[in-house]
Amino acid sequence: MARRPLPRILTGNPLSGSAPIARGRELARSAADGAADVLHPLITISRGLRRLAVAARGRWAATSKEQRGPLGFLAAGSVLLVTLVPYGPLLAVIGVTAAAAWLGRDRTPVAEDSGPSEAEAERLQALYEALVPHFFAEGDPAPLYSHDGDWQQAFCEHAFDDDGRPARLHLKYPAYFPDGDDGARTAVEQLLHAKSGRGREYRFDWDEEANQLVLTALGPLPTDLAAQRFVTSPGETVLGFTDAASVQRTLPVVCGKVPRDEPPVVWRTGRRSTEPHLLALGQPGAGGTTLLRSLALQALQHGDVLVVDGGGTGEFGCLVGRRGVLAVESQLTGVLAALEWAAHETERRLVAANRAQQAGRTAPADSRRPLWIVADRLTALSHLAAVEGRDDPQRLLQVPLRHGRAAGVTVAAADQFETAELLSDPVRAHTKARVVLGPATAEEVRAVLGVPPHTTPLGQVPPGRGYARLGTGPVLRLQVPATPDPYDEATGEAHRRAVLALLPERTGAAQDDARPAAGGPGPVSLAKHPDADDDGAASVGGRRTTP
Numbered sequence: 001m002a003r004r005p006l007p008r009i010l011t012g013n014p015l016s017g018s019a020p021i022a023r024g025r026e027l028a029r030s031a032a033d034g035a036a037d038v039l040h041p042l043i044t045i046s047r048g049l050r051r052l053a054v055a056a057r058g059r060w061a062a063t064s065k066e067q068r069g070p071l072g073f074l075a076a077g078s079v080l081l082v083t084l085v086p087y088g089p090l091l092a093v094i095g096v097t098a099a100a101a102w103l104g105r106d107r108t109p110v111a112e113d114s115g116p117s118e119a120e121a122e123r124l125q126a127l128y129e130a131l132v133p134h135f136f137a138e139g140d141p142a143p144l145y146s147h148d149g150d151w152q153q154a155f156c157e158h159a160f161d162d163d164g165r166p167a168r169l170h171l172k173y174p175a176y177f178p179d180g181d182d183g184a185r186t187a188v189e190q191l192l193h194a195k196s197g198r199g200r201e202y203r204f205d206w207d208e209e210a211n212q213l214v215l216t217a218l219g220p221l222p223t224d225l226a227a228q229r230f231v232t233s234p235g236e237t238v239l240g241f242t243d244a245a246s247v248q249r250t251l252p253v254v255c256g257k258v259p260r261d262e263p264p265v266v267w268r269t270g271r272r273s274t275e276p277h278l279l280a281l282g283q284p285g286a287g288g289t290t291l292l293r294s295l296a297l298q299a300l301q302h303g304d305v306l307v308v309d310g311g312g313t314g315e316f317g318c319l320v321g322r323r324g325v326l327a328v329e330s331q332l333t334g335v336l337a338a339l340e341w342a343a344h345e346t347e348r349r350l351v352a353a354n355r356a357q358q359a360g361r362t363a364p365a366d367s368r369r370p371l372w373i374v375a376d377r378l379t380a381l382s383h384l385a386a387v388e389g390r391d392d393p394q395r396l397l398q399v400p401l402r403h404g405r406a407a408g409v410t411v412a413a414a415d416q417f418e419t420a421e422l423l424s425d426p427v428r429a430h431t432k433a434r435v436v437l438g439p440a441t442a443e444e445v446r447a448v449l450g451v452p453p454h455t456t457p458l459g460q461v462p463p464g465r466g467y468a469r470l471g472t473g474p475v476l477r478l479q480v481p482a483t484p485d486p487y488d489e490a491t492g493e494a495h496r497r498a499v500l501a502l503l504p505e506r507t508g509a510a511q512d513d514a515r516p517a518a519g520g521p522g523p524v525s526l527a528k529h530p531d532a533d534d535d536g537a538a539s540v541g542g543r544r545t546t547p
């Protein structure tokens with residue numbers, strides 16, 4: 001179909017209508033500039049005359065009444081003398097004008113030289129020269145970067161820290177530099193990282209429109225924050241903490257006993273969430289289990305939690321038998337039963353919500369209460385299921401993943417890079433909140449988050465450190481609050497108490513013997529759950545499931 005031409009007012013040269021106005025403005029501006037140049041001596045002299053008059057008035061005012069007579073007489077005598085001397089008036093006018101011009105000159109204090117010290121200038125020059133191979137092209141008649149060039153022509157802004165290392169550098173680069181090419185960018189970032197001093201994290205902000213790059217050295221994220229009640233609304237979960245410049249919000253937190261504010265990475269779940277499920281990946285020991293424990297403790301404030309512990313190391317033992325914890329499963333049989341129940345429960349909630357909607361009522365409370373499925377190392381169970389020829393637990397997760405958003409069911413899974421290829425397509429497709437934990441290359445981060453980080457990798461990565469990306473949002477540095485297993489002997493007393501304080505009370509059925517001894521038996525399996533029937537059929541949250 002032929003396109004109808006747009007009205008002329010929309011298609012015409014946008015400059016054509018405004019050109020005379022722009023030209024008029026230009027003329028007015030140059031006329032004003034010219035007038036200012038011509039009038040400048042007059043302005044200076046009149047300013048000087050004013051200052052002379054003010055000085056004379058001040059002098060007169062400061063003279064005592066007795067002395068004013070002789071002073072007036074002296075002035076009158078001087079004027080008379082001037083008129084009598086040949087060329088006296090002319091010389092007097094010249095003298096007064098010269099004095100006024102001198103007094104009226106612009107005396108704005110010259111700003112103190114805030115340029116770099118000699119060592120800093122040398123460092124900047126070295127950085128500049130190191131960038132020449134990247135930012136120079138043969139045939140450029142006026143190169144911004146050249147071997148005989150000066151850093152001042154390319155670096156707009158710089159700041160150094162107390163150790164004399166660059167803390168911030170704002171530089172220009174030529175428009176022909178391929179800043180859309182990740183390889184070219186990475187090469188420049190690696191070079192600046194190496195030359196600015198290793199051991200720190202740097203953030204790179206590329207402004208492709210203005211051909212400018214800003215390097216900022218980042219301080220470490222706080223590692224002293226422990227699990228605690230975060231001040232959030234229902235449906236909000238704190239993944240961890242990040243840079244103040246990256247988020248627009250802070251949360252009051254308590255560290256030791258000292259309150260302070262920290263910028264959080266808040267993940268929104270539930271019906272209005274665009275990233276209703278989460279996947280965290282990392283190296284073994286990077287903190288995936290700790291992140292899931294932190295999420296489960298927050299989820300238990302307003303909802304129910306079902307834990308699938310594929311690692312089977314009993315690291316969720318502290319949740320067993322707590323109010324709101326439907327099950328902590330680590331055996332394949334129990335996991336399959338629990339996930340099958342979760343799939344049915346998701347469908348039940350959807351049907352209930354649908355019926356309520358048709359009847360013009362709100363959905364029943366038990367369909368609205370958030371349900372969380374917290375799955376650690378699910379791929380280990382998938383592997384086991386494949387070996388035993390049984391159903392894949394990930395297949396059973398499909399329904400909660402697909403319909404969980406509408407049904408108030410959230411899936412949070414953690415796994416390891418090595419086994420990530422065993423993750424099923426639905427798990428990959430529906431987990432749009434992503435976290436990478438521990439040491440990771442830019443390629444690994446890109447594989448999980450969709451884009452590489454804007455910051456350089458850290459040499460030493462503290463546990464619980466990583467990156468988070470919610471949907472298509474920016475990649476954020478992330479530090480998960482310390483939420484260790486309180487039953488682990490290695491856990492410090494303060495952290496143990498912090499986690500225990502967050503645990504909901506025990507339900508009647510679960511007694512202290514549900515607590516696994518350190519290094520002792522694993523967590524209670526659904527098949528052996530206190531709520532399980534004698535025939536082995538388990539009930540989760542009071543509902544019967546078929547194992």
Ligand SMILES: Nc1ncnc2c1ncn2[C@@H]1O[C@H](COP(=O)(O)OP(=O)(O)OP(=O)(O)O)[C@@H](O)[C@H]1O
Pocket residue numbers: 282283284285286287288289290291311463464465479480481482483484485
């Ligand atoms: N955010 C954190 N703050 C402090 N310590 C942490 C944090 N995350 C993890 N750790 C510590 O790092 C160690 C490994 O943590 P965790 O078990 O959560 O890692 P993981 O990735 O699940 O490893 P694995 O798969 O081997 O269990 C533990 O000692 C834990 O206490």
